[in-house]
Amino acid sequence: RIADxxxxxxxxxxLEQLVANILRxxxxxxxxxxxxxxxxxxSKMADFPxxxxxxxxxxxxxxxxxxxxxxxxxxxxVKAMETPVFDSAGKYGAGLALEELGMCLEELGVDPNKVVIxxxxxxxxxxxxxxxxxxxxxxxxxxxxxxxxxxxxDGILRCYESGNELLGKYNSQLVSxxxxxxxxxxxxxxxxxxxxxxxxxxxYKALAxxxxxxxxxxxxxxAKDVTAIDFICDHVQLDWAMFACSITxxxxxxxxxxxxxxxxxxxxxxxxxxxxxxxxLLGGTHFDYRLVTPESDPxxxxxxxxxxxxxxxxxxxxxxxxxxxxxxxxxxxxxxxxTTKPARVESNLxxxxxxxxxxxxxxxxxxxxxxx
Numbered sequence: 001r002i003a004d005x006x007x008x009x010x011x012x013x014x015l016e017q018l019v020a021n022i023l024r025x026x027x028x029x030x031x032x033x034x035x036x037x038x039x040x041x042x043s044k045m046a047d048f049p050x051x052x053x054x055x056x057x058x059x060x061x062x063x064x065x066x067x068x069x070x071x072x073x074x075x076x077x078v079k080a081m082e083t084p085v086f087d088s089a090g091k092y093g094a095g096l097a098l099e100e101l102g103m104c105l106e107e108l109g110v111d112p113n114k115v116v117i118x119x120x121x122x123x124x125x126x127x128x129x130x131x132x133x134x135x136x137x138x139x140x141x142x143x144x145x146x147x148x149x150x151x152x153x154d155g156i157l158r159c160y161e162s163g164n165e166l167l168g169k170y171n172s173q174l175v176s177x178x179x180x181x182x183x184x185x186x187x188x189x190x191x192x193x194x195x196x197x198x199x200x201x202x203x204y205k206a207l208a209x210x211x212x213x214x215x216x217x218x219x220x221x222x223a224k225d226v227t228a229i230d231f232i233c234d235h236v237q238l239d240w241a242m243f244a245c246s247i248t249x250x251x252x253x254x255x256x257x258x259x260x261x262x263x264x265x266x267x268x269x270x271x272x273x274x275x276x277x278x279x280x281l282l283g284g285t286h287f288d289y290r291l292v293t294p295e296s297d298p299x300x301x302x303x304x305x306x307x308x309x310x311x312x313x314x315x316x317x318x319x320x321x322x323x324x325x326x327x328x329x330x331x332x333x334x335x336x337x338x339t340t341k342p343a344r345v346e347s348n349l350x351x352x353x354x355x356x357x358x359x360x361x362x363x364x365x366x367x368x369x370x371x372x
Contacts, residue, residue, distance in 0.1 A: 050327075050352040052085045052118070052271060053077050053345075054338035058100040059093020064142040065340060067100065074104040076345040078115070085116040087242075087273075087336055089178050090159055093140050094133055094147035095125035095166045102168035112170050119172035120222060121159040121203070122179065123147045151183055151196075156203035160210065173217040175210065176242070177203050180232065181225035197231070204236045222273070224288070226256050229263075238268045242336065245274040245288045249325045249370055250281060250303060257329070264331035272326040273336035280304065282318050303369060310363050320354035327352070328361070328372065 057063075058070050077084045088097050098119065105115060123135070128146045135147050150159055156177065164171050177183075180200050187193035210216045221232050222242030229241050241263055246256040263270055280287040280300065287300055294301045311318050326332045337348045364370045 048085060048116075048269070048271075048334050049081060049083070050334050051081075051349055052087050052334050052336045053348075054273070054336050055086050055088040055097045055101055056092050056338060057097075057340045058088070058104075059095075059097030060141040060143065061092070061139060062141065063340070067103070069340075070100050071104040071107060072342045073339065073345065074101065075108055076342040078105070078108060078110055080345055080349055083114055083116060085118065085174075085334075087118045087120070088163075088172075089120035089123065090125065090163050090166075091120070091123035091135070091147055091178055094123075094128075094135075094143050094145040095162065096140075096143060096145070098163050098166040102166060102170050106169055115170065116174065116217075117167065117170060117172045118174035118176070118220075119160070119163045119167075120176050120178035121156050121163065121207075122149060122151045122177050122183070124150050124159045124162040125166070149183070151177060151180075151203050152199045153202035153206045155199075156206045157210075160206075171215075174220060174240070175207050175216050175218075176220040176222055177207075177232075179223060180221065181223040181228035184228055185225070200232065201235055204232070208236070220271075222271075224274075226259050230255075230259055233263060233266065233268065237266070238263070240269045240271060240333075242271040242273055245277055247272050247326060247329065247332065248275050248277050248281065249307060249322055249364065250277055250300070252325075252370070252372075260329050260331040269333040270329075270331045271334045271336055272332050275322045275326055275335055275337075276319065281307065281322055283308075306367055307364070307369055310360070310367060310369070314357045314360045314363070316356060316360055317354070320351055320356070321360070323351040324354055324356050325370075 057065065057073070086101055088101055090098065092098070101117070124147065125145045126148050128144060130146070133140060133143050133146045150156070160172070160175060177200055183200065184193060184196055187196050204219070207216070207219045211219055218239035219236070220238055220240040220242060221229050222244060223229050224244045224246070226243055226246050232238065233241065243256065245251060247260070260270060274288070276282050278284065278286045278289045280292065281304065285291060287297065292300060308318060311321055323335055326335050335352065339345060339348055361370065361372070365372065
């Protein structure tokens with residue numbers, strides 16, 4: 001790390017990014033690869049846009065928009081980006097998000113070669129045999145199907161095939177195991193945890209075979225608890241990793257930052273998601289999908305008040321600060337953002353191009369709000 005005390009924080013970050021980018025370009029060059037015994041791993045993430053659009057709203061998360069309302073958002077994204085990337089999952093509305101995405105794209109006449117779809121695998125659609133779905137009660141609205149978890153070598157292939165069926169004429173090109181951290185956390189004891197780890201590694205064996213056969217472009221992982229990403233990257237050559245709730249102005253502990261560097265050294269790109277800590281940093285009532293109050297979590301509200309004050313002082317929107325914070329880390333290639341409103345598509349895209357005034361990050365650091 002560059003630690004010259006005469007440099008501002010912004011200058012140090014710029015120099016560190018410059019050095020990291022130079023080293024990455026050198027390690028990815030053909031001459032470097034030709035004279036090294038361990039080839040630097042590169043992935044298609046280098047070609048990804050800075051914004052990836054989530055699709056949980058297509059699966060009726062908390063609300064049930066009409067098909068036309070959903071299509072209006074998808075249309076805005078398609079028109080705004082040359083090759084849009086949509087992040088979806090079989091768990092989103094028990095496959096409804098995948099189904100709606102496929103229908104919207106087909107109705108809009110989108111060429112399958114002009115869109116990239118990420119499908120987080122691990123849950124697949126089954127018949128609804130109870131009044132409400134059995135997974136994540138209260139989260140998904142007006143569903144006609146249920147979903148079951150199916151993580152193993154064979155299970156992940158079933159999820160992959162089920163997802164592509166729901167997408168219709170489109171296929172998922174980016175695949176991963178959905179929330180392996182939650183799968184590990186559900187273990188009853190050490191023996192069960194070891195079995196679950198082998199289930200996940202078996203799933204990645206299947207995904208690697210799909211990639212080797214040319215059926216998918218790349219393999220990734222996404223998790224809120226990034227220790228699961230750390231475990232998987234020790235056993236699997238990942239093309240990309242999606243961090244959730246782990247690299248934000250509020251939350252960026254040393255382990256998460258160290259893992260970013262570890263992934264960067266492996267050539268694994270990072271997508272940063274939940275950059276607003278589930279909306280709390282923008283004034284919401286939930287922090288990482290949990291309801292919080294000034295009584296239950298006073299320190300979070302104190303932090304937000306100080307953060308908002310610095311943003312106002314420098315004329316920076318809190319959303320701009322949260323997104324731009326991601327790009328202070330050279331390993332982060334993209335951010336994943338969600339919206340249910342067509343008008344928000346353009347504003348989300350603008351967040352990655354926002355200009356942050358000199359001194360802003362230094363002021364947050366001086367106030368003890370961030371630690372880089």
